[in-house]
Amino acid sequence: MASINLLARLGNLWRGFVSLWIADVEKNHPEIAYENAIRGMIERYTRLKSATAAIIRRRDEIDGRVKTARNTLERTNLDLETALSTNQDDLAMVLLQKKSALEQELADLAAEAEQSNADAEDAKSSLLAVQGEIGKLKAERDRMLAQMKSAQARLQIQAQLDGLSVEADVQALDRVREHIKTTVAEANLGKELRDTDLDVRLTKLRQDTGQVTARAQLEQLKRQRAAAQAEGGSGRQM
Known part of the structure; x- marks a missing residue:
């Protein structure tokens, strides 16, 4: 059955x-x-x-x-x-x-x-x-x-x-955009790497030191000039 x-x-x-x-x-x-x-x-x-x-x-x-x-x-x-x-x-x-x-x-x-x-x-x-x-x-x-x-x-x-x-053209354009963005990023990365390099930092430090020295010399010259002008004014009064 x-x-x-x-x-x-x-x-x-x-x-x-x-x-x-x-x-x-x-x-x-x-x-x-x-x-x-x-x-x-x-x-x-x-x-x-x-x-x-x-x-x-x-x-x-x-x-x-x-x-x-x-x-x-x-x-x-x-x-x-x-x-x-x-x-x-x-x-x-x-x-x-x-x-x-x-x-x-x-x-x-x-x-x-x-x-x-x-x-x-x-x-x-x-x-x-x-x-x-x-x-x-x-x-x-x-x-x-x-x-x-x-x-x-x-x-x-x-x-x-x-x-x-135009799907293929759009995809090609997207690839170009990505390539441009990648190139820009690589350029930015190179700049960032240069900013962190010791030689670059030392060169920048020297540039800053030169500016500080020049400014100090400028201030000293201004003080000397002001002192000379003050002495000249006193002599004329006498």
Whole structure:
């Protein structure tokens, strides 16, 4: 029992995989799905057409039987009139029985004919409906496949336009910008390294020392000049 259940589950799993695979194929190739649907409807139309033909044949057979029964009834009525006119009562009795049977047969055939006519009309309506559905499905197939081809063409054009974008130029410009920034950073780094170098610092210190010495000498000269001017002013006053 367990093995049977396992086989059944495996069978269901396999059918599921096949169904998914078929669904993917039909999604990628919708014309296959449409052709399968149209083929199925055509097969249904063919079977319905055969059934409709059988119904119509039965209707025609019943109509033929009705016509034959009516003709027979007319002849029987004529024969009955003749038998009554010639006083052939025994023959008239037989003809009366035959007339009654024919009238009953005609009544039954009329009911069958009415039903067969209704069945034939229903079958023809169904046949025309299926035929119309096939036409609609074919028109839908042509319309939808045309829309899909148009969409695919648009996607291809969009892909080509995307390929012609300036993304490569922008990336090249970004690389140039990065190179410039790197060069500037290297230059700044060289300056910073020079500022921290001992020889550079010593040279700068000497420059600062020279400036301090020169300023001290300048201050001394100013004081000497001021003193000389002060002495000169005192001599003139005396």
